[in-house]
Amino acid sequence: MWVAVVVAVAVVGAVAWWLARRRRVRERDVLWVANTGYLATVPAFVSWVRRYRALQGLAAVSLLTAVVGAGAVAARPVETDVVVDRLGTRDIVLCLDVSGSMIEYDGAVLRVFSELVDSFEGERIALSIFNSSSRTVFPLTDDYALVQEELQAGVEALDEDPADFDYTGGSDDADILVFTTFTAGTTANLAGASLIGDGLASCALQFDEGAADRSRSIILATDNYVSGEPIYTLPQAADLVSSRGITLHGVFGGSARYEGTPEETEYRQVVEAGGGLYFLADDPAAVQGIVDDVVAQQAVELDATPEVIVTDTPTAWFLVTVAGVGLLLVVAWRVRQ
Secondary structure, eight states: HHHHHHHHHHHHHHHHHHHHHHHHHOOOOOOOOOTTTGGGGGGGHHHHHHHHHHHHHHHHHHHHHHHHHHHHHHHHHHHHHHEEEEOOEEEEEEEEEEEGGHHHHHHHHHHHHHHHHTTTOOOOEEEESSSEEEEEEEEEEEEHHHHHHHHHHHHHHHHHOOOGTTTTTTTHHHHHHHHHHTTTSSSSOOTTBBHHHHHHHHHHHTTTTTTTEEEEEEEEEEEEEESSSOOOHHHHHHHHHHHHTTTEEEEEEEEEEGSSSHHHHHHHHHHHTTTEEEEETTOOOOHHHHHHHHHTTOOOEEEEEEEEEEEEEOOOHHHHHHHHHHHHHHHHHHHHH
16 A cells, blocks of 8 residues: 555656646746846855755655555554463362351461462352351352452451451441451351351352363362251262362361361361362462362363454554644745745
8 A cells, every 4th residue: 555655646746747847848928037147156046946946855755754644544554463362171169168167267268269369360260158058259250350359358358257346336337247248148047057068069069061071179168167967068068079070179277276186187088088189278388289280180271263353553654644744734834935
């Protein structure tokens, strides 16, 4: 397009010059003045002629610049990028015990979850919390902005022990509202609390696309302290998880002083028997260890349909056109003077 515009302008200019020259040759009404030959040697006149010719040349350059710029804008200059997204084939459900015995550790566990999310790319994440009943905070999604927003809301809600709230003075009303809003729906079963097996079974039901070849993992955070009669015991829930082809990873949310207790020992044995990883919540290796294991599972990526992104980029050539037109107007004004 640029070459065509330049050639067209050059041809038009050459034809116009040739026609103007022929017209001058044919003209018979020229008035010749005698004794004016000396003007060609007058310095002021010579300087004026030079300036006039320079302005004419500058006008021609300005016109050519404006035409080339306009031609480039008309050609719609663009940048083209071909983007091929990678679709992750891994699904991870974060399963969090929000019973009273876990509140002290839930904020720290959610921070661990947040670090896990920062390490993922293309995976789908879900968060389910439970006490005597379960609530899905968000289903499987790859909207990481939403995930981090909800995890941060969980940190703010669970970072303080509700047993320390002032429920009568009104000073902690805002914190109480945040806590009750986030944990709403987790105490619907009044016959018990901290029903670990039921919570884990509910998390196992979060996975969709059962026929798809996807890696599925649950990261369970609990202290395995049960208060009540659950429908599923922890081993039974773990069997349900395993039967659905899901890998269970465990994060023990209790204090390190509970390590080796029957609850902690059972939790560790159940997780490791299913081939999962088991960590204490304050173990610095927890994040990287779980990430490495999840990433290693079925590390298959699906190519999405290539997407061609075309972006118009007329700005530079538009400015060239404006500069050429502006200079042409100034030069034309000076030539007329």
